[in-house]
Amino acid sequence: MDQGKTSAPRTVVVVGATSEVGAQVASVLTGQGHAVRGVARGLGVALDDAAALASAFSGADSAYVMIPFDVTAPDLHRFEDEVSGRLATAIRTSGVRRVVLLSGLNAHLRMGTSLGAARMEERLEALGLDELVFLRASFFMENFARGMGFVEQAASGVFATPFRGDLPMPLIATRDVGQRAAALLGSEHFPAGRVVELHGGGYHPFEKVTEILGKAIGKAVSYHAAPFADARAGMIAGGLSASFADALGETAASFNKGERWALEAPSPDNATPTTFEAWARDFARSRGAA
Known part of the structure; x- marks a missing residue:
């Protein structure tokens, strides 16, 4: 695919337009002259509002779609299925023909935190769309700043997660995911294959990640692979649902x-x-730490 050559102006729905990836998708496409319709609760189009979704998708020809995590959902996969069902209905009834779905690199395993995206892949495949890509992205670098609480944990000198520290993990920046999604949506030529993998900017074990990020923020931090029972208890104490944990x-x-x-x-x-x-x-630098 020639990602440098964009198509004529399109009308693109961007689901999660206020998220890190979605905001990048919307910014790039708007800069290229495409009309962008953002879907986000803060923009007045919530994913649990079928009527608002139908209006957002009506008359559009393209869409960037993702299934958000609700880390407090009592039943994570039920929540994901409900969202994916409403999105699939909006796509089907609107006549949108080009869709890029943000999925997980390990979606083919159909488990864990990628199960919702894997099920959405199946829903979209069944719609018979002319142009459809599952953009399977690796582990977001931003996870360390947000959900995993690296900075907060670094104050104790130890960063702990339930992941082994010695196995290389593929890591990707959300801005790179957003730019690739925008390139697919705005391109004159769309790939024939369903799956586009994004491994990211390199593979690093969590032990190395801890060393790099600790040095960047000026902290001496060691990594600890915590037993899942301990990690689960900590996540639930921190407000996450047992289902998400x-x-x-x-x-x-x-x-x-x-x-x-x-x-x-x-x-x-x-x-x-x-x-x-x-x-x-x-x-x-964004924290003023370096």
């Missing part, structure tokens, strides 16, 4: 066993430009 536990167990998360070998085609070292420096 258990899904994350499935993902961690898969990684820790060395299951194959990617179908392709790393290559220039599935690599993205932002390295973890560069992201860590940017993150530190």
Whole structure:
């Protein structure tokens, strides 16, 4: 696909337009002259409002779609299925013909935190769309700043998660995911294959991630692979639902066993430009730590 050549102006629905990836998608497409319709509760179009979704999709020709996590949902996968059902209905009834779905690199395993995206892949496949891509992205670098609480944990000198610290993890910056999604949506030529893998800016074990990010923020931090029971208790105490914690536990167990998360070998085609070292420096500067 020639990602440098964009199509005539399109009308694109961007689900999660206020999220890190979605905001990047919307910004790039708007800058290219496409009409963007954002879907987000803060924009007045909530994912639990079928009528608002139908209005947002009506008359559009393209869409960027994602299934958000609700880390407090009593039943995470039921929540995901409800959202995916409403989105699939909006796409089907609107006549949108080009869709890019943000999915997980390990979606083919159909488990854990990628199960919702994997099920959405199946729903979209059944619609018979002319142009459809499952953009399977690796582990977001931003997870360390938000959900995993690296900075907060670093105050104690130890960063703990249920993931093994010695196995390389593919890491990607959300801005790179957003730019690739926008390139697909705005391109004159759309790929024939369903799956586009994004391995990111490199593979790093969590022990190395801890060293790099600790150095960037000026803290000496060591990594600890916590038993899942301990990690689960901590997550629930921090306000996450047991359902979300258990899904994350499935993902961690898969990684820790060395299951194959990617179908392709790393290559220039599935690599993205932002390295973890560069992201860590940017993150530190944004905090005034470096």
